[in-house]
Amino acid sequence: MNARILIVGGSIGGLFAAVLLNRAGFDVTVTERSIHGLEGRGAGLVAQSEVFDILREVGVAHMVQIGVEARERIYLDRAGDIIHRQRTPQTQLSWDVLFRTFRELLPDSHYQKGQRAVDIRQGLEGVRVRYADGGEERADVVIGADGIGSAVRSAVCGPHSLPGYVGYATWRGLVPEAEIPSAAAEQLFERFAFYEVPGSQILGYLVPGSDGATAVRRRRYNWVWYRRYTPDELHAVLTDAGGVRRPFSLAPGHMRSEVVAAMRADAERLLPPSFAAAVAAEPRPFIHAIFDYAPAHMVASRVALMGDAAFVARPHTAMGVAKAAGDAFALRNALRATPDIEAALAAYEAERAPVGRSIVAYGQRLGHSLG
CATH class of the missing domain: 3.30.9.60 (D-Amino Acid Oxidase; Chain A, domain 2)
Structure with missing residues (x-):
């Protein structure tokens, strides 16, 4: 299956998914709202097992x-x-080094900067994403990897789905x-x-x-x-x-x-x-x-959420990057397993939604004395 996949959001989570899906043979494009790129915006991170797994998977262990x-x-x-x-x-x-490593694994032609998504609509011809500059793109699958302020989330969870x-x-x-x-x-x-x-x-x-x-x-x-x-x-x-x-x-x-x-x-x-x-x-x-945010759904037909566009967990868990890596693996595996896109995304949600809910709840417990 050579489905066209559009990933909205070019930070680490979006890059994880893009690199895995690109290597699995999918036609993948990432659009990122930042004009100047994201290097230099990260700090340090405590790596979890999912991060080590994805480093091994792409040959940069x-x-x-x-x-x-x-x-x-x-x-x-x-x-x-x-x-x-x-x-x-x-x-x-280092977040910066991790970002730069995965960015270099994705061809420049598959990564578009300065594209701020403002509207996502599904129809018989697929999913259309409209950008702030008036441009549009069509894809068979749209993955929202655009973080806590996700523009894609409303297409899955409704307009009032705010953390x-x-x-x-x-x-x-x-x-x-x-x-x-x-x-x-x-x-x-x-x-x-x-x-x-x-x-x-x-x-x-x-x-x-x-x-x-x-x-x-x-x-x-x-x-x-x-x-x-x-x-x-x-x-x-x-x-x-x-x-x-x-x-x-x-x-x-x-x-x-x-x-x-x-x-x-x-x-x-x-x-x-x-x-x-x-x-x-x-x-x-x-x-x-x-x-905090835990969505009722991660998927609506051919639109899926991942990373902080889906579940927003408090940083005490030190699992934000690991959660994104786990989502990327699950998306790749589900879409590779069947040509039925909606069935694949439903399988992805069934696997990852319980994980996301547990991480959000864990963060709430860890942050109880602060909130």
Whole structure:
């Protein structure tokens, strides 16, 4: 079967699916709304088994070696003393390197930037996707891999299928390790570090450099600070430097200076010294509000959702990329198993919907003390 498959959303999840489907012989095109591309937008990620599986599947298992191992977990108190240790080694990868690897596996002719989908309609001739510039494309299958603010989701779940804000957000930084003060580096590096109080948590770990480097002084320190915000407070924080209110997140360099200054002052006042120093070392912090979403359906006829366009799970699970990899495998396997597209997508949903629901519920349990 040489079905034409259009994947809306060119981040890691969309690329996972595109590479697997392309290698299975399908006619695959990815459309991505960003004009300039997505490199440089990611931070660090903790790889799960599905990520290792997809790396092996496409012949880049060596990427597992392009990671940084944290040999233990440590928990700090407010004064900065280590109050608990766990010997739980784990490997952290670079989102940028993972993205770039899979982007290079897909021919440029199959990846179109600057295409923002605004409407998806099904008919006898297949599925039509209309873009903001007025252009249209037709496909036999449309896969929504366009993330938390998915435009494809409404074609599957209806126009009011929106994720729900859970009451807190994450500030994030990604700092070249050489720029972390030595006292902080001595405590934080080579470890997965945590500081937790009711309503707040910060954690951090080393990841490879943007070029995949894992040598000492060429890596980056990735920190994530969970903080509570009322809806009104969140509205103010997500208003960018140009005065535009963004619904989900602000990228590096888009925060208002007074908001960043207030966050840094709070870090100095509230966090252990090593974490406060790591926060202060990040010149362009960014922020993501946290949402939950579990759709009633992942599929409507010939339109399917995957990744965060389907189930939005809290980042405590560290399973966002793994979930997307699992979805990509299931889509490839289902579409390869039968020429009946609707039956294939129904089989995909039957396999992946229970997994998505369980991950969302797991994230809710992990984030209970924060929300």
